Amino acid sequence: MGAALPGFPEDFTSYEAALPSSAAVVSALLPEDDSKTLAQLHKIIGHRLLTARFQPIIQMHTGEILGYEGLIRGPSDSPLHSPVNLFKAASEHNLTVTVEHLCRRIVLEQFAALELPGKLFLNVSPESLLQRDVKHGETLDYIHDIGINPARVIIELTEYQPTHDYALLCEAVVHYRRMGFEIAIDDLGEGFSSLRLWSELKPEYVKIDMHFIQGIDNDPVKMQFVRSIQGIAEKSGTKVVAEGIETQAELIAIRDLGVACGQGYHIAKPHPNPARAVSAEVAKILSANSIYQRRPAGSFEQLATIEKILKTPPTINSSMLNNQVDDLFLRDPRLQIIPVVDDGIPVGLIHRYHMIDRFARPYQRELYGRKPCKVFMDPYPIIVDKNTSMQDVSHIIVEANPDHLINGIIITDQGRYLGLGTGPDLMREITQMQINAARYANPLTQLPGNVPINEHIDQLLQKRQTFCACYCDLDHFKPFNDVYGYRRGDDIIQMTSEVLKKHCDTQLDFIGHIGGDDFIILFQSADWEARCHGILNGFANAIQEFYSNEDRERGGYISEDRQGKKVFYPLISLSLGVVRSRLSQHYSHHQISIAASEAKKQAKKIHGNSLFVDRRMDDEPRVA
Structure with a gap:
């Protein structure tokens, strides 16, 4: 006998027999609309009124089909035809796990009946995976009975709510891997904790949320996000799946980034009896194997941030005396600017020449030498976050006061002092970026x-x-x-x-x-x-x-x-x-x-x- 698998399909054969009495009791306590929805849910579950759709997932470098994601649809004449409505109603009536179990069983059955090639990506929520208070079926025996090898099944974790018990989830994943299953994480970048799930579970596949794929050919930020994920995946032995590819331009951008796998309407729509191969149009694009990645005009300026010129000169607090600050400048002739920081929060800047100029005047040292330095500091410096682009910083300086190019720019990380950038460094970098941009685009x-x-x-x-x-x-x-x-x-x-x-x-x-x-x-x-x-x-x-x-x-x-x-x-x-x-x-x-x-x-x-x-x-x- 096979080992019990938490969260996999239980035996639904006795569900319909138990329906009348339980449904009648619950329906009496609900408003009419809720009562109808609950009755529809019970009917769908009892009569197994769900159908599977399969969407191909392809290997980008060959165009071959890696496998299919199993999707579900409710009755066509019902408001619960959409999976969004179906699972929303199931959640409202505490039937999420029950509906999930039935969905997966129907997907497995139809996948086997169609004799589809490759792997099956099977959607499972972490909540369902961790269920221990349901009647567990002998799932391995069931999967073998319908003719599917567990090595062909990829458990695709889809987050509907935050994951809290990572230790227990890791234990469950280890349990399934021992039986031959592989693991995928869905909607990377969209879920509550998908990046931590990747780190904790070390899945075989990660699927990038479609938000980062749609329009990627014209969005350097999305391009950089996917490029970064691809870099992490290559180092961790994970394959990336880009889902939501809806245009030819998106397909080409994903191909050029070297992403392993792709999925989306431009490749193939979900279908009860899906294609076994990609279309000639898609095959032509993939076989071209173009390398060039378009560089949008201005992308150099937009992607380079002020953190690139960050320096960390010594800082002082606003209570330090002016004579002490003057001593700092005298001991280090190269020191031009000193940031004034109180408890990690920047409050101003003191410039060497401004202090020398003040102390050179008659009686200024006697009057102010033993007073706090804040009387000589610039209390309104330019302060920017480390992720601000250099181009944006230059605009801020021009609109505020060009003198800030001499005084320097304070750089922060979420409001806390990080370091300092100087005007000459900023102008040098912007000039170099413009030269580089000219080399890349006429x-x-x-x-x-x-x-x-x-x-x-x-x-x-x-x-x-x-x-x-x-x-x-x-x-x-x-x-x-x-x-x-x-x-x-x-x-x-x-x-x-x-x-x-x-x-x-x-x-x-x-x-x-x-x-x-x-x-x-x-x-x-x-x-x-x-x-x-x-x-x-x-x-x-x-x-x-x-x-x-x-x-x-x-x-x-x-x-x-x-x-x-x-x-x-x-x-x-x-x-x-x-x-x-x-x-x-x-x-x-x-x-x-x-x-x-x-x-x-x-x-x-x-x-x-x-x-x-x-x-x-x-x-x-x-x-x-």
């Missing part, structure tokens, strides 16, 4: 710049991903600037970037702005050549709007060359030079760049909008 087009371009090429090569590098360059662009002005030239650069975006699959293809009028596309789309022709046609149509009617009609314009001679220049055209990545030849972005540049030079030899594809490793090179 300020004119906001497309990735040279650093992410090179990183992306190298990572594609390391991952042994095939791609086509397309070098895009404008012909006769510089003389256009001389005639029409640089502002109009910038407009053409922006127009070109929009044409490239329009004709690329942004979920598969990478577009970068090398600088000036040079762009690069790293195609992973199978129809890349057709997309190149679309780019050329789109550019040819769009460029017409940038010329006067006269220049359009004659197909060009007259400008002076460097020697002062009048020269006729044709309308700006676009040259595309394409080279295929070859694992046997290309090992770094340097080689790809050289090969793509050579292809671009060949394209520029062709009049007008042109495409040159280097096919030396396939057939003879040809132009299109």
Whole structure:
């Protein structure tokens, strides 16, 4: 006989027989609406009027189905059809554990009947797991009888209320693991104590709450949260499941972060008879295995906090005498600012030059030397929390008083003194962040710049991903600037970037702005050549709007060359030079760049909008 499992399904065969007398007694004590709800609950339990739905959970790196989460639905014609309403009503009538038991039994039965592959994620509340006052069924025997190996069942702990007895919960988890079950924690980041549960239980899987997944492609804070969870999981041997993936962009962001598993409507909706494989669309996205992670404009400034420049100079309390403070400055010539802190709470700052200036005046030392230092301190310093972004701190200083750049910024942790930041350090960091941001995103087009371009090429090569590098360059662009002005030239650069975006699959293809009028596309789309022709046609149509009617009609314009001679220049055209990545030849972005540049030079030899594809490793090179 199998061991008794706390909180798993009990025998419901005698429940219906006991229903009439118990229901009648309880119903008589309840309002009419509550009475109807209770009667519906008893009917659902007695007649087992629940059906299971299964939602696939996939392995992101392969696209294969790891298993299914077992979900439940009430009768379709009942207000209790929704699981939210069902469990709310069960809780109100003290039937939560009973309903949970029935739900799990029905999920197990239908999972076995469908002969679904992989694992079954079975929802269990810690409250139910710890129940010791219910009749325990011989669950292991039951699971074996319906043909499910316990090693295929993952107990997914879902918190409906706070967990208090961690020791008892750990004991229960150990009990189930000995029988072959695995453990998962649901809604990480949302529950009452999910992070502590992770630490205490050391589960095989953690499921990140959908709040942190939805919109992650445009939210650097959510991206950082998931990245941090992924880092912890890798060190603790836990697999992360991102649930609530509802868009293609979210799926790509999760894939690029290296999250192990995914679940959500974009992959597959819950269904009574779910698919055994992912759709062709999802498989295509996962097989592309793109590495590039979009860096939203301004993300560097937003993510860097004032804590980065924190320093910890000596502090004093407000009762210290001015003569004593002056001695501190005299003993340490490098000491510029002293924070004044009383019982861990910052109350002001004393600046070296302010004190020297005061004591240099006639009779000031005699008058104030033996008085508390608070008479010389700045009682209104800038005080910010350690998590405040540097960009926000700079705005605070400008709006308050720029003199605070000299006086310094007090940094706190939940209101208590932590340290000090100086104005020069703040300005140095902000300047460096702006430089870094410019390296990652071109300020004119906001497309990735040279650093992410090179990183992306190298990572594609390391991952042994095939791609086509397309070098895009404008012909006769510089003389256009001389005639029409640089502002109009910038407009053409922006127009070109929009044409490239329009004709690329942004979920598969990478577009970068090398600088000036040079762009690069790293195609992973199978129809890349057709997309190149679309780019050329789109550019040819769009460029017409940038010329006067006269220049359009004659197909060009007259400008002076460097020697002062009048020269006729044709309308700006676009040259595309394409080279295929070859694992046997290309090992770094340097080689790809050289090969793509050579292809671009060949394209520029062709009049007008042109495409040159280097096919030396396939057939003879040809132009299109």
